[in-house]
Amino acid sequence: MKTVVLGAGVIGITTAYYLNKAGHDVTVVERNAHAGLETSYANGGQLSYSYVAPLAGPGVVPKIPPWLLRRDSPLRFYPKFDLDQWRWCLAFVAACNRPQAEISTVHLLRLAYYSRDMIHDIVAHENITFDYRRNGKLVIFSDQDSFDGARKTLDFQREHGSLQEAFSKQQVLTKEPALQHIESRISGGIYTPSEDAGDCHDFCVAMETLLRERGVKFLTGTSIDKIERAAHSRSIRAIHTSQGEIQADAYVMALGAANARVAKSLGFYLPIYPLKGYSLTLATKGFSGAPHISVTDGKFKVVYALLGDELRIAGMADIAGYDRSLEADRVSLLIAQAKATFPDAADYSADLKPWAGLRPATPKGTPIIGKSPFDNLYLNTGHGALGWTLACGCAKVVADTIEGKSTAIALDGLTL
Numbered sequence: 001m002k003t004v005v006l007g008a009g010v011i012g013i014t015t016a017y018y019l020n021k022a023g024h025d026v027t028v029v030e031r032n033a034h035a036g037l038e039t040s041y042a043n044g045g046q047l048s049y050s051y052v053a054p055l056a057g058p059g060v061v062p063k064i065p066p067w068l069l070r071r072d073s074p075l076r077f078y079p080k081f082d083l084d085q086w087r088w089c090l091a092f093v094a095a096c097n098r099p100q101a102e103i104s105t106v107h108l109l110r111l112a113y114y115s116r117d118m119i120h121d122i123v124a125h126e127n128i129t130f131d132y133r134r135n136g137k138l139v140i141f142s143d144q145d146s147f148d149g150a151r152k153t154l155d156f157q158r159e160h161g162s163l164q165e166a167f168s169k170q171q172v173l174t175k176e177p178a179l180q181h182i183e184s185r186i187s188g189g190i191y192t193p194s195e196d197a198g199d200c201h202d203f204c205v206a207m208e209t210l211l212r213e214r215g216v217k218f219l220t221g222t223s224i225d226k227i228e229r230a231a232h233s234r235s236i237r238a239i240h241t242s243q244g245e246i247q248a249d250a251y252v253m254a255l256g257a258a259n260a261r262v263a264k265s266l267g268f269y270l271p272i273y274p275l276k277g278y279s280l281t282l283a284t285k286g287f288s289g290a291p292h293i294s295v296t297d298g299k300f301k302v303v304y305a306l307l308g309d310e311l312r313i314a315g316m317a318d319i320a321g322y323d324r325s326l327e328a329d330r331v332s333l334l335i336a337q338a339k340a341t342f343p344d345a346a347d348y349s350a351d352l353k354p355w356a357g358l359r360p361a362t363p364k365g366t367p368i369i370g371k372s373p374f375d376n377l378y379l380n381t382g383h384g385a386l387g388w389t390l391a392c393g394c395a396k397v398v399a400d401t402i403e404g405k406s407t408a409i410a411l412d413g414l415t416l
């Protein structure tokens, strides 16, 4: 079966991997020079299988007005004359309630645990390196209310298989002594030993090399201009690219945030909107103050992961359309937060490699995988803040769906 994967981010590359394993003749079409150069490039690096609760949580709506007014807010809204932006925001607000958040969390946990099994299998059987570590994660809180809320989530998640522990301030500092500089604002933490970390871009590059060796064709530097519907059936006839027309038996849309507009051109709605985030990458060699386990700072919603001898720092969610430019005040804010938290992690006057990417986010936080309204077009999109974590599980599910096999996990809440 000839299958074309549209896009070579971490979602497209993992989809190509499982399709190749299943014996398909796979072609990957990507506008950049190689895989993993857009949202999968410098993300937070956390493989966060047990920390999947959606952004649309029960206490979020009252926090939105103060967040929008503060300059140091983790969330920023830039209103646009764009119906899709407002439609997405309204659906997001509607999803901000406990029952919906719990339903989404259960779906995401099921998918994340499956993904963990899949990536562990890849790590065990493929000869690839991407600064992968099984180092656990600590989420720290700076006020009692947030910590109490996190403990409730922990109890809920425990019923669904998460192994997490609530830590006192002292336990937090014992687990990660590099947090000593912010000791006075730590009220407690949640420790999850089973979380991993790894460099998503290095993973994409290593997988591209592996797949090329196995016969997967990569049409890089090739932009997809149009997907053409068949005249007399509900299927796709061809894709039109800068290198000409391509026909296949099946097509997988893995274009990240760009999927929403492509779906629109085909006449169906994908509830996906870009949430812009920022990251920094610090060289920690010669410095002793970087955290050894992954850390999420609940107060500022900033994540830290040690990738080899670099510290990746990521955060912010700006509802700002499709613009990927770096805003100086957002970069400065992230630097200030990182420096206050881990002042001895690196030389903060060096190049901190600021970067911004567009999370392909759905209002409920759950991705959209599997069948589309077209017989031979499949979806693998909407992974938001968890695309690296969920990639391998979603890719296997999509490959099994194309094969007509039953999937290893139930897909309720995860399809269009």
Ligand SMILES: Cc1cc2nc3c(=O)[nH]c(=O)nc-3n(C[C@H](O)[C@H](O)[C@H](O)COP(=O)(O)OP(=O)(O)OC[C@H]3O[C@@H](n4cnc5c(N)ncnc54)[C@H](O)[C@@H]3O)c2cc1C
Pocket: 006, 007, 008, 009, 010, 011, 012, 029, 030, 031, 032, 035, 036, 037, 038, 039, 040, 041, 042, 043, 044, 045, 046, 047, 048, 222, 223, 224, 225, 254, 255, 256, 257, 258, 275, 276, 277, 278, 279, 303, 314, 315, 356, 357, 358, 359, 360, 381, 382, 383, 384, 385, 386, 387, 388, 389, 390
């Ligand atoms: C700041 C930040 C921090 C994050 N931290 C984490 C984290 O710690 N853990 C986690 O699990 N996830 C994290 N994420 C989320 C994760 O990075 C994304 O969910 C994931 O990278 C999305 O992958 P993708 O393949 O769908 O999109 P992309 O990586 O954007 O891939 C889509 C590909 O499609 C190509 N494409 C698009 N349009 C066309 C076209 N017309 N023609 C040809 N090619 C095209 C693009 O060039 C791109 O390569 C973070 C995201 C951000 C922004």
